[in-house]
Amino acid sequence: MDYGIKIWGGYDFIIEDGKVVINEGNRPAIIDIVKDVREQGFKGPVLFRFPHILKKHVNSLFNKFNKYIKEYEYSGKFSSVFPLKVNQYPNFVKYLMEKTKGKNYGLEAGSKPELIIAMSYVNEKCSIVVNGFKDKEMISLGFISAKMGQNITLTIEGLNELETIVEVAKEMGPPYPNIGLRIKLHSSGIGIWAKSGGINSKFGLTSVELIEALRILKEEGLIDYLTMIHFHIGSQISEISPVKKALREAGNIYAELYKMGAKNLKKIDIGGGLAVEYSQHKTLHSINYTLDEYASDVVFLLKMIANNKGVPExxxxxxxxxxxxxxxxxLVVPVLELFSQEYNEQKLCLKEHNPPLIEELYELYNTINEKNAVEFLHDSLDHMESLLTLFDLGYIDLIDRNNTEVLVHLIIRKSIELLKNKNLSELKDIQNMIQERYLLNFSIFQSLPDYWGLGQQFPVMPLDKLDISPTRSASLWDITCDSDGEIAFDADRPLFLHDVDLKKEDYFLGFFLVGAYQETLGMEHNLFTHPTEFVITFDEEGNYKIDDIIEAQNILDVLDDLDYDVKEIERRLKQNIEDSDLIPDDEKKDVIGNLYLVLSENCYLKTIAGSKN
Ligand code: PLP
Structure with missing residues (x-):
């Protein structure tokens, strides 16, 4: 069971000796890093960042595009920006910039705070692109950036923005930022994030508006600043055909604008959308193209259009x-509980005289073997149905009901154990029918918002025990008080996990591919915050080191963010303890001390009876 790591892992992560390891340096196991940080006192969910993976992916973008630029003897150059909306966290942006120094790799901003991040952290001479709706203040920031000597392009989303640029240009004078025009394409994307393209999309200029923009730019003497056209047809474009269609449309618009006098127009910004393979199952691939195919198609199509129309590539x-x-x-999350584990033999309270069906269940439990396992399992489930009906009708008592639940769970576990080495379709049916519920110390709303909002799947797997067959079909529950906080077992993409005794050992799950959008979209439902994050880098000997830590906010900080007066909260709590007649005076100091300890912790669960997590 490799949890599809070869499908989604891109060789960033591999399995060695039953553990998930990072395919870098001395290939440390993620579980060993988890143990390391937990020994340092960090409990609850943790997020690991691996900057070397950022470098690898940016490098492959440049390598693939440059490969086809060379192969097709294309005269244009390739460069790129990172759209900050995908991840604005400081330990992401700073390491991304550090790891891409020396490449023309810049930042894209869609709001004033993002623009401030871009202006502060972009590498020298690398591009800043400003998309999204802009007011006069945001446009002025763009002019300030140009005056700092930065390579900035303001992309016009509507004609009113162009009018404001003209106004600010008159007020602030040169140097001016470059100007880009976002075009509204007829072509649209595909999938759940496709709304950014198409004629009804929220963004961009129609043909009529493009011609008007050209007229204004010429009239105002700003035509030489028009350097780029831009389009974006949506995120996670899973098929190549919409990309090609959009490129043909955009390529021709570029050529036409050039011919109409935009002689400094020399760039096409093809937006984002390059998809990621999230699937853990061979049959459910989410993408039908490779980066190679994507890069080759882009270069080839743009070359063809430029050559046909006689304009520069x-x-x-x-x-x-x-x-x-x-x-x-x-994201690494500790498993806190397996719900069926409360059912063990010690919980049986058999009486001297039990209802006959319970006696039968007991007999099934004691005589079940490999040959009769499936049959006995079916019998036990039937008996359970009947016994629960008898309870509802008042014929058996709570002790009998307890014995029913315990015996049936014991039979289920025993039969799965007996059948685990047989590849029986029956076993699959059983597993689909009877799932284990794993309680995980995290919030789906905070850490996997796209699962909650859009049903987007993320690869998930245990970090160790990968040399042992998992036997339990798993539903995952988070710790929010919300029934949406569940990743239910899905027979079409089944997840099997191990039957572990959490009193004896820890068990951790890793959620992978969570570095895009999840952190920025995550919400503090129930006031569960961004987990503690660690930046993992490698030294020259290939050993990993923890380079940076940002701790999850403590409880008072969370309340402070909601604009509570935390001093008042502290005052009130202290006063309540001091005024209480129920706490002896000599204990009050200790109670206050304990309270402060909790207030200084983060919001995730820390100590759970019966579990090491
Ligand atoms: N550029 C623009 C204008 C966007 O709106 C987006 C996100 O939808 C992106 C780039 C990034 O897209 P992706 O993360 O799919 O590459």
């Missing part, structure tokens, strides 16, 4: 976000 500019960021982050 444009520089190619890409804003891939998900492709660059998704795999750099792994």
């Amino acid at each position: 444009p520089d190619i500019f890409i804003e891939a976000g998900r492709y660059v960021a998704a795999s750099h982050a792994v």
Whole structure:
């Protein structure tokens, strides 16, 4: 059972000796890093960032595009920006910039705070692209960036923005930022994030508006600043055909605008959308193309159009976000509980005289073997149905009901154990029918919001025990008080996990490919915050080191963010303890001390009876 790691892992992660290891340096096992940080006192979910993976992905973008630029003797150049909306966290942005120094790799911003991040952290001479709706203040920031000597392009989403640029240009004078035009294509993307393209999309200029924009730019003497056209047809474009269609449309628009007098127009920004393979199952691939095919198609199509129309081959500019960021982050969550584990032999309270069906269940439990396992399992489930009906009708008592539940669970576990080495379709049926519920110390709303909102799947697997067959079909529950906080077992993409005794050993699951969008979209439902994060880098000997830590917020900080007066909260709690007649005076100091200890912790579960997590 490799949990499809060869499908989604891109050789960033591999399995060695039954553990998931990072395919870098001395190939440390993620579980060993988890143990390391837990020994340092960090409990609850943790997020690991691996900057070397960012570097690898940016390098492969440049390598593939440059390969086809060379192969097709294309005269334009390739460069790229990272769209900050995909991940604006400081330990992401700083390491991304550090790892891509020396390449023309910049940042894309879609709001004023993102633009400030870009202006502060972009590598020298690398591009800043500003997309999204802009007011005069945001446009002025663009002019300030140009005056700092930065290579900035303001992409116009509507004609009113162009009018504001003209106004600010008059007020602030040169140097001016470059200007880009976002075009509204007829072509649209595909899949759940496809709304960014198409004639009804929220963004971009129609043909009529493009011609008007050209007229304004000429009239105002700004035509030489028009350097780029931009389109974006949506995220996670799973098929190549919509990309090709959009390229043909955009390529021709570029050529037409050039011929109409935009002589400095030399770049096509093809937006984001390069997809990531999230599937853990061979039959459910989410992408039908490779980066090679994508790069080859882009270069080839743009060359063809430029040559046919007799215009220069444009520089190619890409804003891939998900492709660059998704795999750099792994979320590790401790399993807190397996719900059926409360059912063990000690919980049986058999009486001297039990109802006959319970006696039969007991007999089934004691005589079940490999040959009769399936039959006995079916019998026990039938008996359970009947016994629960008898309870509802008042014929058996709570002790009998307890014995029913315990015996049936013991039979299920025993039969799965007996059948585990047989590849019986019956076993599969049983597993589909009877799932184990794993309680995980994390919040789906905070850490996998796209699963909650859109049903987006993320690869998930245990970090060790990969040399042991997992036997339990698993439903995953988070710790929010919300029934949406569940990843239910799905027979079409089944997840099997191990039957572990958490009193004796820890068990951790890794959620992979969570580095794009999840952190920025995550919400503090129930006030569960961003988990503690660690940046993992490698030294020259190939040993891993923890380079940076940002701890999850403590409880008072979370309340402070909601604009509570935390001093008042502290005052009130202290006063309540001091005024209480129920706490002896000599214990009050200790109670206050304990309270402060909890207030200084993060919101995730820390100590659970019966579990090491
Ligand atoms: N560029 C723009 C304008 C976007 O809106 C987006 C996100 O949808 C991106 C780039 C990044 O897309 P992706 O993460 O799919 O590469």
